[in-house]
Amino acid sequence: MRIAPAQLLRFLGARLLSSAVVLLGVLIVVFALVHLVPGDPVRLALGTRYTPEAYDALRAASGLDRSLPEQFFSYIGHAVTGDLGVSFRNGQPVTTTLLQRLPATISLALVGLVVALLISVPAGVYSALHEGRVSDVIVRLTSQFGVSVPDFWLGLLLISIFSVTLGLLPASGYVAFADDPAGWLRQVTLPGLTVGLVAGAIMTRYIRAAVIDVASAGYIRTAVSKGLPRRVVVSRHIVRGALVPVLTIAGIQLATILGGVIVVEVVFAWPGLGRLVYDAVAARDYPLIQGAVLLVAVMFIVVNLIVDVLYAVVDPRIRAA
């Protein structure tokens, strides 16, 4: 592959810079979160456990007794080194708690993505190559169903069918993959299907559009008019051309899933980040909320950055733009 290094470096630099700017904005928003709370967040978090001593201790521990600029720079300084403060509830370091929960969410998201890809790639490509036919309309309508279905309802329906009625799969719970791969698979099937079916529906639409876009490009017409068999045009030209947009869609969808599994985790009692955020919001544990929101946003930014960079490496046209 021919890569002009200077151009690529310039693109990478610009892209990194804009990610850094967004990251700074994210940090500001996350920092502001606890300061936007009407009333005293420490007082709210303590609730019935309030004593003047506990109040002063928590306030000092979370740094809320210092001036605002001081707090901000200290927050950023600590966040960069991976220190996200301590939980209002149990005094545990937020980073430790987040890292404990991350594997469950990542495993669920990856299973969801695999399910989504297994559905959306064949469906999207097939639908695009049969644009306007009845089969295309059916695929489009089905994907619309998937986009419109509330994921938690889909989860409940799957539990009703596969756990309650058929008794085939567990309705909730979690086993780490490292401890018991077979048990993990049984546990992850229903939540993974829930996440994957919804994500797959969204991806089908994008993949269909991407393939149609590629199929209408000039070089495809050239390939067809020079007499290449349809099979060759589809496999060598269209599918390869659509690979880059499909990868982009998969990357973005992975980031979306990572941030969007909250409700599914609650339905299936899956001990991931989403479930953690949910509990943290209910408990008004602001450092934990801040940490989780920051982590998910950073994952989103990083995944997007990786996707863009890969895109630029693969497709020289992006760099020139």
Place this chain on the structure above:
Amino acid sequence: MSITEPSVSPAPAPAPGRVKSWRLLLANPLTVAAAVVLAVVVLAAILAPWIAPYGVNQIDVANALTPPSPAHWFGTDELGRDVFSRVLLAGSTSLTIAVTAVASALVLGLAVGVVAGYAGGWVDAALMRVVDVMFAFPVLLLALAIIAIFEPGMLTTIIAIGVVYTPIFARVARASTLSLRTSPFVQVSRTMGTPPASILVRHVLPNIGGPIVVQTSLSLAFAILSEAALSFLGLGIQPPAPSWGGMLFTAQGFLAQAWWMSVFPGAAIFVTALAFNLFGDGLRDGLDPRQRTIIEARQGQRRRERGLLTRRDTISREGQS
């Protein structure tokens, strides 16, 4: 959108004529079906207090968990409340929240996007970085963070959903404004000394309507889903007020005993979101110039194939304009 055709006779081989937008909408049975469903949903939501057969919190423990029957179309819940009446009333709350939230997002996003797109330069750069930052947060996570700041309830839900969907409108409005800014009629108006504010109101706003209308319909679908998710998590509409999400949360405990408790509220969310999505898709096909051209070309081709593009057809089209 009618274009007056010159009444030259005999008519030259006609380019595919402009079809009126509403005709394109009517030509798609799915769009028509979606519109009818939406009309029914909205009507039911408005009339809910009058047509609901029972009070939403009318407890009747003797008849708890009874399956659907002529007396209770959707059955009763664990307290003997009529599920049909609750689904109706919840629909009115859900639609109110979705419409208010999306309307606020529309106004705010439109203002930001149009100003950014028209002003360009540093104003554009600054506003769009803010939008980028907001995009880095997954929808539900951002909404949860906002709810963590304020008390859960209807107003907070509206604010959360409104904030979350503002950046999307900003991007759509900016993209359309950018392409309009360089269009000849805006350029001419500017050379004539029309103040920017009048150009924005008189020329830009009326011409970016299409994409914005489409985005509104799609956003309403997602707002319905978001509100349901938040209420499911117990962070949206607070019980005992009925909400589709809240009803599903309760239903989770009765999956084995009362399927109707989970099926009907979920179906209500699904059908409403689906109708908004399908209607939005139909609008896109009808309003997007690129899509229009494709559809018109296809219709023309189909007519030619049927051998109908004869003098009769030309006459009837002339008659329309």
